[in-house]
Amino acid sequence: MKITVSSSIFKKGHAKMRLEGKVAIITGGGRGIGKAIALGMAGEGADIVITGRNEARLQQAEKEIKDVGVNTLAIKSDVSLMADIQDMVDKTIERFGQIDILVNNAAIYYPICPFLEKDEDSFDRITSVNFKGVYFCTQAVARHMVKRKYGKIININSDNARIGIPGLSDYAGAKGAMLALTRTIAAELSPLGINVNAIACGLTPTEGYMESNYPQELIDFFVGMAPLRRLGMPEDYVALAVLLASDDSSFITGQTIPVNGGASMP
Template identity: 35%
Template sequence: MSIKQRFDLTGKVAVITGSSKGIGLSIAKGLAENGAKVVISSRKQDAVDAVAKEMQEAGFEAIGIACHIGEADQREALIAKTIEKYGRIDILVNNAAINPYYGPLEDSDEEVFDKVMNVNVKAPWLLSNLAQPHMKAQGGGSIINISSVEGIHPGFKLGLYSVTKSALIMLSKNQAKEWGRHGIRSNAVCPGLVKTKLSQALWSNEKMVAGYTGVVPLKRIAEPDELAGIVMLLASDAGSYMTGGVYTVDGGYLISG
């Protein structure tokens, strides 16, 4: 099999959370372009339907299933409806996340902590657990957890978010260790600053952007499409021996200190 063929995802089914916009949407489009049947998922049905329709009109196979990943019944429905439609799940991209608080640790509160932990850590854990039996039964699968460089290197005023993203990295490693015998791979992708709605408070701050781009070797902020490539590798047979890894897409942020 050629390298090009190993990237082919024809016949594979991919579920991508938080995929109606931003990084998730770019990943979903990339997976679809490589042949996967994609399940577009975010909190609002009209938003996922609009993306799925757009992709269908472009000649790709896609459906939209609304899911607030912080809600147990909606997580269960996402997996159940995917299986009902396609009969399998080969790729799960845990991309959806929140960052409701920007500030010092001591000024936050328990309610915010519980909320961010529930969505950024607990939900990917439980959603992966729901997908695992299906991947195990079919002989394998790929779980890709979208973490952050903030989970590796602490920044300022993103403490709670950093804690959750660090936990997601360790979740990926434990999934890889425990589920590898079933042919299930799990990896973490750690973006740097990307121009998305989630990070708008950062990239809309001119002073902050100037400081960031002045330090980062590539001298710019990333676009969402620049995250898709690493996911294509990890999702496909081209990355068949890659598991338990932590991959940064950060313009050199982590080497800039």
């Protein structure tokens, strides 16, 4: 077998928009990390669908993404509801005819609470959004992607899947399930043309994070663990999300890649 390295990808001035002609769905893309990823993918030429529960917020984000110069669609849709998931897929196909990229970003937090005091309601709500939602959004979108033998699934995970942090047992449990799901689905779908990867984010001051009232000592703990000695910012995750959504990642699948200032080094 003759082994060659294609020189075309290394040519000076070769750079082009990496997601031109692609359609990306970002769940929970109306604010925070999801919105940053939506804007970043729009900047690389992708048409963008954002979903979420808050109509006014979605419309504002839709306008900002449109201003980047791409086609944009905002869909009010709850990832924990099967009918909404199907509606999200149907509306995207109706408008754009295809789905190339799914970013499973939507998630909820609950205030820090000791394991011994957790109640069933908060457990059910967290797992239905943060795990069931990811599971069935991926299934609904992947059923479309397999027909075109092409797709990129990106799960937004957390350091909590690997690092034991007191008070986050249901959130961390759902993110741990996401870690396993990323590997399992990658094993099933990659031979069908779909790459499945995840980004494990570090602690990042977003509105969702603010609402969960993290105690200062926990913030100090995270920053202290990270050799880069700072919290993440939503923009910190965009470059990797774009890479994983692009054809440059064609040989990467099943991975959960930490972007966390070095707080964990698996």
